[in-house]
Amino acid sequence: MASRRPTSDSESRQEHTIQDVIQTAVDSISYGALYALMALSLALLFSVMGLMNFAYGELIMVGGYTMFILRDDSWVLLLVITIVVVTVISVLMERIAFRPLRDASPNTLLVASFAVSYGLQQLAYMTVGPIPKGVSPYPWLVESLDILGISVSRLSIITFVVTIALLIAVTAGLNRTMLGIQLRASTEDFDMARLVGVRANRVIVAAFAITGVLAGVVALCYVSRSGSVSPTLGQGPLLVAFVGGVIGGLGSLTGATIGGFLLGAAVTALQATLPTDLSSYTTLFAFSAVIAILVLRPSGLFARRAVREA
Amino acid sequence: MATASRLENLARQLWVPAVLWVLLLIVYFLAQFVLSAQYTGIVLNLFITTVLVLGLQVFSGNSGILSFGHIAFAALGAYLSALLTIPVGIKRTTFLEMPGFLKWILDVEMGTLSSTLVSGLFAAVVALIVATPIVRLRGVPAGIATLALLVIVFTFNIQTTSITRGTSTMIGVPATTTISSAFLWALVAVVVAFAYQASRRGMRLRASRENEAAARSVGVNVPFERGVGWVLSAFLMGVGGALYGHYIIAFSAGEFYFAATFNIVLMLVIGGLTSVSGAVVGVIFITVVKEILRNIENGALDGRYPGLTELVLAAILIFVLVKRPRGLTAGHEIPWPRDWAMPRWASRRRGAAAADNQVADVT
Amino acid sequence: MSAVADTPEAERLEARGVQVHFAGVRAVDGVDLTLEKGHILGVIGPNGAGKSTFMNALSGFVRLTAGTVSLGGEDVSGHSPQRMVKHGLVRTFQEVATFPDLTVLENVELGALGAGLSRRKARARALELLGDMRLDHLSRLYASSLPHGEERRVGIARAVAVAPRFLLLDEPAAGLNDAESDELAQTIIRVREDMGCGVLLVEHDMRVIFGVCERIQVLDYGKSVAYGLPEEVRTDRKVIEAYLGKHGADELVDAD
Numbered sequence: 001m002a003s004r005r006p007t008s009d010s011e012s013r014q015e016h017t018i019q020d021v022i023q024t025a026v027d028s029i030s031y032g033a034l035y036a037l038m039a040l041s042l043a044l045l046f047s048v049m050g051l052m053n054f055a056y057g058e059l060i061m062v063g064g065y066t067m068f069i070l071r072d073d074s075w076v077l078l079l080v081i082t083i084v085v086v087t088v089i090s091v092l093m094e095r096i097a098f099r100p101l102r103d104a105s106p107n108t109l110l111v112a113s114f115a116v117s118y119g120l121q122q123l124a125y126m127t128v129g130p131i132p133k134g135v136s137p138y139p140w141l142v143e144s145l146d147i148l149g150i151s152v153s154r155l156s157i158i159t160f161v162v163t164i165a166l167l168i169a170v171t172a173g174l175n176r177t178m179l180g181i182q183l184r185a186s187t188e189d190f191d192m193a194r195l196v197g198v199r200a201n202r203v204i205v206a207a208f209a210i211t212g213v214l215a216g217v218v219a220l221c222y223v224s225r226s227g228s229v230s231p232t233l234g235q236g237p238l239l240v241a242f243v244g245g246v247i248g249g250l251g252s253l254t255g256a257t258i259g260g261f262l263l264g265a266a267v268t269a270l271q272a273t274l275p276t277d278l279s280s281y282t283t284l285f286a287f288s289a290v291i292a293i294l295v296l297r298p299s300g301l302f303a304r305r306a307v308r309e310a
Numbered sequence: 311m312a313t314a315s316r317l318e319n320l321a322r323q324l325w326v327p328a329v330l331w332v333l334l335l336i337v338y339f340l341a342q343f344v345l346s347a348q349y350t351g352i353v354l355n356l357f358i359t360t361v362l363v364l365g366l367q368v369f370s371g372n373s374g375i376l377s378f379g380h381i382a383f384a385a386l387g388a389y390l391s392a393l394l395t396i397p398v399g400i401k402r403t404t405f406l407e408m409p410g411f412l413k414w415i416l417d418v419e420m421g422t423l424s425s426t427l428v429s430g431l432f433a434a435v436v437a438l439i440v441a442t443p444i445v446r447l448r449g450v451p452a453g454i455a456t457l458a459l460l461v462i463v464f465t466f467n468i469q470t471t472s473i474t475r476g477t478s479t480m481i482g483v484p485a486t487t488t489i490s491s492a493f494l495w496a497l498v499a500v501v502v503a504f505a506y507q508a509s510r511r512g513m514r515l516r517a518s519r520e521n522e523a524a525a526r527s528v529g530v531n532v533p534f535e536r537g538v539g540w541v542l543s544a545f546l547m548g549v550g551g552a553l554y555g556h557y558i559i560a561f562s563a564g565e566f567y568f569a570a571t572f573n574i575v576l577m578l579v580i581g582g583l584t585s586v587s588g589a590v591v592g593v594i595f596i597t598v599v600k601e602i603l604r605n606i607e608n609g610a611l612d613g614r615y616p617g618l619t620e621l622v623l624a625a626i627l628i629f630v631l632v633k634r635p636r637g638l639t640a641g642h643e644i645p646w647p648r649d650w651a652m653p654r655w656a657s658r659r660r661g662a663a664a665a666d667n668q669v670a671d672v673t
Numbered sequence: 674m675s676a677v678a679d680t681p682e683a684e685r686l687e688a689r690g691v692q693v694h695f696a697g698v699r700a701v702d703g704v705d706l707t708l709e710k711g712h713i714l715g716v717i718g719p720n721g722a723g724k725s726t727f728m729n730a731l732s733g734f735v736r737l738t739a740g741t742v743s744l745g746g747e748d749v750s751g752h753s754p755q756r757m758v759k760h761g762l763v764r765t766f767q768e769v770a771t772f773p774d775l776t777v778l779e780n781v782e783l784g785a786l787g788a789g790l791s792r793r794k795a796r797a798r799a800l801e802l803l804g805d806m807r808l809d810h811l812s813r814l815y816a817s818s819l820p821h822g823e824e825r826r827v828g829i830a831r832a833v834a835v836a837p838r839f840l841l842l843d844e845p846a847a848g849l850n851d852a853e854s855d856e857l858a859q860t861i862i863r864v865r866e867d868m869g870c871g872v873l874l875v876e877h878d879m880r881v882i883f884g885v886c887e888r889i890q891v892l893d894y895g896k897s898v899a900y901g902l903p904e905e906v907r908t909d910r911k912v913i914e915a916y917l918g919k920h921g922a923d924e925l926v927d928a929d
Contacts, residue, residue, distance in 0.1 A: 119624030125617035520772035529787030
């Protein structure tokens, strides 16, 4: 008896570790995919209209508050309304702030996106207040499922399935539909696309609508996991997606998506495995990498090199 | 005749800094002799902000590269000046885990003026170290890189609690920034910014802002000129940061992040990025608007809508970007009186009709 | 061609076998060119002939794929534009001739600073040049507020202020009306006389080209197809072909 005990203990500990590793792996992949969706959105806006939209994070914040308001309603209602609200805000953002600046310099657009981001945060402070609001996910969402003897939370699996499905859907949409082809043409060379008859307003509104829908989905998955929403909720995920996007190449949809996925997965894995302060110092290295890549490989690590005359 | 025109030339050269000095002097007198004491802090803040916004203007205004990272240099200035001036006794009990290479700082107790200058120099040295990648970039990548710099310095400040106390506030920082010292520094900053802009170096950097290829075609080494502007502007930011630190005394890392960045970018862009006048006009204009909004927010609305001021400021910024993308001063200096009728205020892109409005805005 | 051989090497800008390729496209495909000090050489050719790329290659703005550029006998291939300026080779650009938000005086002063003058001397030289070019009454205006013709002349004044040995002008007359073009042509001739520099003029406006150039070189598809006196070039069949195509050239000859 005396000799059996420790063995059983270490066995169970080992089981526990394997369990953790798998949960972390699934989390990393599913949240990596979530960041990939965000990076894809940023890249879409960046390549169509030269806008690095820092206000994208605030769309997630808006989604979070919509969820907070609807937290006691049925999940179908919450799902639909959150996505609709975020999409509408995204399109309004274009209409009110960015359309009048269509011909402005990229620098001006950058300042404007800061202003929108800051303004929306202040709006949240003003209406809801600075204290984080709890959005407890539906109990069934956080339940663990047994898959092949390994338990993984349902939310991770849903996030994984939904984001992968969306990535495939967006890719297919961009490649197969007329609007998608126009959008892709615009990301390659917007002026040329306009010359051959692509209507600028239509394409840009479409880009904001698509990225709005994606932001809605990101908000649903992200806030369900974080469990609370505050005015600055969007900043963290935005920075990760943005850095990933730059590393992968914001000028290329594929490059940015891969960059967002890898960095998002890495950050999720690090947060699970490293003590908090060390994982924060990683921010320092991530942003140093951003500067290095901007100088050394401006088109990103995963994008094919732009062939342009100097 | 020759003497007269030489005198006029001299007067023309001194005109802009003189007008800006008078403008700041009026504000100083209002605060000292007219306004009630509750405005002293606001005006003091205005002078410090003038130093910071002029610091940003020296680089961004002349190079045309908007930096979102300059507040990082202000943070460095504030922390260093604090560490150099906090009484030794307090320092020894507060910073128990000060890393070895900085242990000497625990035994230092400097005067504020020298610590402010040292802080400015420190910011300039750090700027010199990070200049190599930054000066090679332009446009959006440059904006992103400077933003990355802000995040890096902020992360360092908030994590390195042994030196900065991180999210906790500094303790024992001497409150040495007075309205008069801040005022004097603002005057100095005006002269530095204007002298640089008018100098050979500043002119070359401005040429690269207008057209990089054409600037190179007359022999301008663009990255080098950007580097000079970058380092000089970091010096002013370091000084401004030190002044700020000695004004609010209890500050933490969060003081120098997005909100502060937004504040100075807002003032510079609204005033007019490409001119020294624009920086000063922007600071005064936004400070006044902010106070009015704050009074409404806390007075008529009884504090029910916190953040209203900032929300309106963000809206004003977007409005100005759309309607007057080059700011209230149109990015030009306040013109010599007799030049107001000349078309120098007009630019072809905006049409001659704009000339009158532009003069009206500054006067 | 004999004139070229007579000039000492020190007085020449020479390009030998210059090639510039972009992703497989041969924008400039083996061009030779010789510009003597004190001469005005025109470079013409249809759109896309590689004129601008060739000028970029000469002035260091584009990397040479092959070939050499030498200034006064010294090989300067691959030098940066700033170093080219130090060697006395200065160029202007199509479209944007000036720094719009700088004053006329500052524009020209920058050129003089590029020549390595001190601030005080640079200002004096700029004022003198503006006087010579009858632009001094505009010196305090922003360059952006000038009419096109005057803006172009300020652009030339800026380049001249660098005291170039060789001046490369890239379509200086584009967008100007006839009166402005004539004034510009006079300016170019006067600059050559005052400075004694060699001028390379890339231009579409044939009035300007035939009005000021002593020699003309024709590019087509990145290659040099003709070189000679204006009269010779005007009647060269290969030149007519380059502009009108083979078919058009045949028709023109038939009509004669």
